[in-house]
Amino acid sequence: MPKGRLTFDYEKCKGCGVCVAFCPVKILYLDKSTLNKAGYNLIRVTDEEKCIGCATCGLMCPDSVITVEVMK
């Protein structure tokens, strides 16, 4: 079970890539094949298992797209 679990408010995402840059385990990427209503690419997780629940992505996201949960 991964330490951390992410949920995305996709419609608020602007595909800015800041979370991708700052994720220490590099598991986030911009999925060029998907668009939200505003026409931005969506954030996807490559390997959810690797998430360490550090919440850096949530911290750095300007639009509060990412909710981070961690194992109790």
Add this chain to the structure above:
Amino acid sequence: MAKVLMKGNEAIALAAIKGGCDAFFGYPITPQNEVPEYLAKYMNEHGKVFVQAESEVAAINMVYGAAGAGARVLTSSSSPGIALKQEGITYLAGSQLPCVICSVMRGGPGLGSIQPSQGDYNQATRGGGNGDYHVIVFAPETIQETIDTMKESFDIADYYRNPVMILVDGLIGQMMESVDFDRPVKQRFLPPKDWAANGTKNHPGRRNVINSLYLEPKELEDHNLRLAKKYALVMQNETRYEMINMEDPDYVIVAYGTMSRVARSAIEILEQAKLKVGIIRPISLWPFPKQAFDQIGENCKGILVTEMSLGQMLQDVQISNRGRHPIAFYGRSGGVVPEPEEIVSAVQNFEKWRVE
């Protein structure tokens, strides 16, 4: 309170307090300095707000903040300072905020002089701010009328959620008269200020935003139409004027404030010269009392407009007259206050001063 002898500017300050003023924001400028000076002492003593701002621009925006927070707010200044406040005033009107603005006019343009003048009629009634808005403008003639108008202005401002301006000149501000501060004020139903930005705990379940920005054109148009309806109501209910000696006069003088006092002396002199002259005295400058001009008798040979300016109210008189009577204008500017005899001779030499 019994009659008391008091200086105009100080009476303005005390009248505001009697009108329930919670806060004053101002800046030094002659000839209105006694207003902030009086309030600087009084407001702190009574746990109310007094701030001398760093400029008139800052002052009017403090008014915006406090009025938006639900307070009864006064600011006062003189001509150049009122010029600086124009942006703030249109924001107040656009955000539907009540406040009272006292302007004690002085000679212009530019730095001008510190002597009395009426050269800000257009500034007050047309407004120097942007967009379709109006300020309700009253021009009292005596210190007593200034007091009564000031007290009522806070209710009028709250009732219509709009700035109200008390427009006097340096002479009214600086002279002393015996006055009574306890004359009754017309009662108005004033709803609670549940729109005020004072913290959501005061109105749970709703967020109050004080704002004049509507990027969506249709929304801004609807907003303008709402304001227009309000202004129509103001025109219907708050237009004020006095008809003096107007029973079928030979001539009619149109004058307000200090100039209507000079005109009162002039018509007495003219009476002795067997010339029956009446006065239309606008008290509200906006809304301008057009209807007064429908009540002029046929025998009237002409209308003399007199103002301490080179002719500003003149235009409103021309509009209201609609070409029915000849019009003349006699004005002094720069801070010169005409003598009654000058008005007498202007009436007697009507053709010389005729403009229409």
Add this chain to the structure above:
Amino acid sequence: MDYEVKYQKSKVLTDNPLSYCPGCTHGIIHKLVAESLEELGVIDHTVGIASVGCSVFSYQFFNADMEQAAHGRACAVATGVKRIHPDNVVFTYQGDGDLASIGIAETIHAANRGENITVIFVNNAIYGMTGGQMAPTSLIGQKTTTSPFGRDSHLHGNPIKVSEMLQHLDGVAYLERVSVHNPANVRKAKKAIKKAFEYQIQKKGFTLIEVLSTCPVNWGKTPVDAMKWVEESMIPVFPLKLFKDAGEQHE
């Protein structure tokens, strides 16, 4: 196994999507303000003052009563609100055009009066909303639409150091310049913003946090490169520093 929330959107932010460009750090700064107000539990008696610039719409983003102020006048508007409701928390949210250009006088005098308000001063060295003009904080050599050959001190003067100026005013209780260009600095910025609000609540006087921020679109950089530019170019001109902490002297 069950999970608990470690990081989520603050309740002090409304549901309205932010109007800022992708990757603009206005969004991060909004979160820090919102989280501070939420953690201090003061949102129901907070009044925010929105200024004019990219953050003009902040009155749509903070879940508090707000007043939208004329350009440059937020500190005066805030003074009016605070004087009427001294027990309310009052903050302004202003950009460098609003605060350091047209509003510099209102800012200096609110500070000098020691107005018990918190000013969030977002410094991104450019006018964003109007399309990238030079700001008082634009750097020497920085190309903008009104300094097309780069800011030249002989023509345009030098970047204005607001915090360095304000630190000398006695009315200032807490003054710090922070940045949000990486996680460590975001956390430091959050501490500073929250502390500024705490000082206000304790009626210590005027508090201002200058937050270096990005403008990817008008700087012509990706959001991440823009954050690097803050570190490499802005911070040398606007060093991150605690300028004044009146609280320290008392304790």
